[in-house]
Amino acid sequence: MNTIEVRHLTRRFGAFVAVDDLTFDVGQGEIFGFLGANGAGKSTTIRMLCGLLRPSSGTARVGGIDVGSDPEAVKRRIGYMSQRFSLYEKLTVDQNIAFFGGIYGLSGDRLAARRAFALEMAGLRGREGALTGELAAGWRQRLSLGCAILHEPPIVFLDEPTGGVDPLSRRRFWRLIDELARGGTTVLVTTHYLDEAEHCHRVAIIQAGRLAALGTVPELKQVFAGRPILEIRAPRPVDAMRLLDTLPEVEKTSVFGTAVHAVLRSAETPPGEVAARLGSAGIAAECRVVAPSLEDVFLDVVERSA
């Protein structure tokens, strides 16, 4: 069963097309990743799905409700959290929970139970009276998530939820997301951390408002079937790259940290041959075939759709 159904969703701002003809489905309990550069249209899409922005054309059904015709009903069924962790920094942990519980219409026993849940989840039990603004980013992030799901929404939108948070907190945060999804909550998350996308059941890559690729991570990596990736470590990577670009066997190159990745046109080309070519040009290089990373996929997809 699909919780989110997007059909030809388009949003224009004047002549600028921010979101261009998106079509995809998200199933219940799925963690759906939205990958794209800044300004690719991720946030605009989320804002339309949350009922905050009206689509220029196309439709989106969230929890079975059309966002264009009944945005208010959509808002009751979703939780939303953004990278800004939009809590009131001058209020205490408890006061924030009371406020967000209140605006979602919670009270009495239910509010008490959900408050306990949020405190537990954020690891803030015993720090209810602390000022939110004085918490470390990781705690604020988890409290922010707790406040966004106080009303137990079946669908949760996370707009770059892990910006500015240390790696340990990010890992802990993703464990919470996994738990939510296992409990049946549908999660749509945007990110530009490619390693985080590995946590997603499926990933959509957005480029200039268009859907450039969609699938599970292994499916996405299939674009490199028959096009092995060589990792080349050389003392002068820039010279190595310049030379590699002239070889007929090499489709394209890109820098990966201190190494160079070269995509070969055919799986037939032995890596030793490339190393030999480099060696004859006076560049002592170390070449080996590596499995494509999501970063390779992302760059490849973005380049080809641009």
Next chain:
Amino acid sequence: MRKLAAVVVKEFRQIGRDRRSLLILLFVPAFFLLIYGYALSFDIRNIPLAVEDRDRSSASREVVSAFVNSGYFDLVATIAGERDIDRLLDEGAARAVLVIPAGFGRDARTATPTSVQLVVNGDNANTATTVVGYAVALIAAVSARYEVEARLASPGGPLLRAETRVWYNPELRSTLFLVPGLIAYIAMLTAVVSTALSIVREKEAGTLEQVRMSPVGPLAYVVGKTVPYFVVSLASAVAIVGAAMLLFALPMRGSWPLLVGSVSLFLVGALAFGVLISTVAETQQVAFQLAVLTSYLPTFMLSGFIFPISSMPAALQLVTYAVPARYFLTVLRGIVLKGVGAAAFWRDLAALAIFAVVILSLASLRLRREWSASR
């Protein structure tokens, strides 16, 4: 309703937490009351006066003593010629010089029209105007007495004597005049500036976006946000009147319910104006500047708070009709100083109501558009 309550409680907590705003809301009114009450008095006393008495009669001495005994003038010099007038005024030793012509005593006794000359330093127009006002009043009083005496000496003829009496504020204490203006001023500060800033602050922090994602409608949100400021402003207004009654013996001649009702009406318009500003401004700086330019300054300058509207240029007088504090001041002065009922100033109340309705509609229109920034 529960959602509204959640917003109200949160806003009160935020006001309580925000030391700076709380300080502004609580202490600025008290500060201004003290400044305006004690320091910024428009009454001028002890004006240095020089006298050139060319008559040297008992009548001329009587005029001089009338000036000195009034308490407004201090006799600093008696001079002999015109050159001394220049010198004293140039040096600033005297602000005013009274010249009594020879033959003044004789003319006074026989009720022949005569005149005295008053030379006033006009470098500060306001002070000069006040000095002239005092002098004219004093001379008129002396003149009236001579007139009466002369008429009594030669019987017959009607006795007509102008007797001035200042109502509502018999001592012409400017404090009494200022307190109503102060209420308007502070109401503008808390209602317009605080409301606009508190909403724009949420825009900047991103919490507004978070709230917009929730099922709280714009109405519940804005009402919830403004109710605390309404309560604070109203309490502040009542406190000012109370403090002025205690400190400056302000007479509260009218009815308290009428006062609270009028202040509330004014506040509704002011709060709506704050909301309107918040829908236009994206940053707190812009909101603050907009609020100061469009509400705070006009309230200060164009409401009749300090500068009388009747002495403004005609074009500026027209502008004052768009300043709600103008009507509010008339109402407040009517209630506090005159003790009159609503019948006396219903036009001003109506103007305030119109202002409130117009601004409320504009604000809710803008807000609705912003809230669902979608079309």
